Amino acid sequence: xxxxxQSPQSMFIQEGEDVSMNCTSSSIFNTWLWxxxxxxxxxxxxxxxxxxxxxxxxxxxxxxxGITRKDSFLNISASIPSDVGIYFCAGQGAAGNKLTFxxxxxxxxxx
Amino acid sequence: DAGVIQSPxxxxxxxxxxxxxxxKPISGHNSLFWYRQTMMRGLELLIYFNNNVxxxxxxxxxDRFSAKMPNASFSTLxxxxxxxxxxxxxxxxxxxxxxxxxxxxxxTRLTVT
Numbered sequence: 001x002x003x004x005x006q007s008p009q010s011m012f013i014q015e016g017e018d019v020s021m022n023c024t025s026s027s028i029f030n031t032w033l034w035x036x037x038x039x040x041x042x043x044x045x046x047x048x049x050x051x052x053x054x055x056x057x058x059x060x061x062x063x064x065x066g067i068t069r070k071d072s073f074l075n076i077s078a079s080i081p082s083d084v085g086i087y088f089c090a091g092q093g094a095a096g097n098k099l100t101f102x103x104x105x106x107x108x109x110x111x
Numbered sequence: 112d113a114g115v116i117q118s119p120x121x122x123x124x125x126x127x128x129x130x131x132x133x134x135k136p137i138s139g140h141n142s143l144f145w146y147r148q149t150m151m152r153g154l155e156l157l158i159y160f161n162n163n164v165x166x167x168x169x170x171x172x173x174d175r176f177s178a179k180m181p182n183a184s185f186s187t188l189x190x191x192x193x194x195x196x197x198x199x200x201x202x203x204x205x206x207x208x209x210x211x212x213x214x215x216x217x218x219t220r221l222t223v224t
Contacts, residue, residue, distance in 0.1 A: 031210075033212055033213075035215075040217070041217050041218070042115070042202050042204070042215030042216050042217050042218050043154075043202075043215045044215070045212050045213070045214065048212050088154070092210075098156060098159075098167065099156065099213065101153060101154040102153075103153050104153065
């Protein structure tokens with residue numbers, strides 16, 4: 001089946017730093033989605049990407065749909081403490097709405 | 112918009128007991144999904160419905176798990192009998208159509224002792 005490799009698994013951020021994470025797939029996807037999950041809550045949609053090469057921003061967040069359709073990245077610029085949480089990528093292939101989720105990137109604040 | 116509503120938020124039960132999780136999707140959304148989240152396996156799709164009809168239940172782990180969607184505004188996920196390895200957070204999500212992004216509820220944290 002389709003597999004998504006998300007990296008890094010975790011990272012520490014310092015306020016003001018830029019943060020980057022990515023997902024790669026063994027298969028082609030038609031849609032890439034990025035979600036953020038805070039403790040005790042469900043994942044919340046951040047950005048949706050529908051076309052290869054598409055670059056989309058949502059405030060300090062920027063995500064791109066890779067040209068090969070097998071990868072996507074998410075950047076967070078000028079991070080703030082409330083950016084901590086778990087970020088998930090998800091891909092949807094042509095077969096329908098079976099979203100495949102990455103394993104998540106846990107963003108933590110540097111002590 | 113109230114979002115996807117799940118109940119209960121927490122459920123603690125003894126193994127062998129029946130557990131029923133409930134979900135109210137966003138009004139107007141035609142597709143509904145049940146996911147399970149654990150540290151070991153991440154987010155797993157259990158089953159999804161479109162227009163109240165189950166489309167794919169291949170993710171349902173065993174016959175002990177069943178899901179229903181009697182109408183457009185309500186779905187249940189039942190585990191009978193429950194086992195300790197069923198302990199997880201169960202999420203319901205809905206979308207306008209099968210090709211639209213999912214909107215998740217806040218989950219039900221299930222603990223089976």
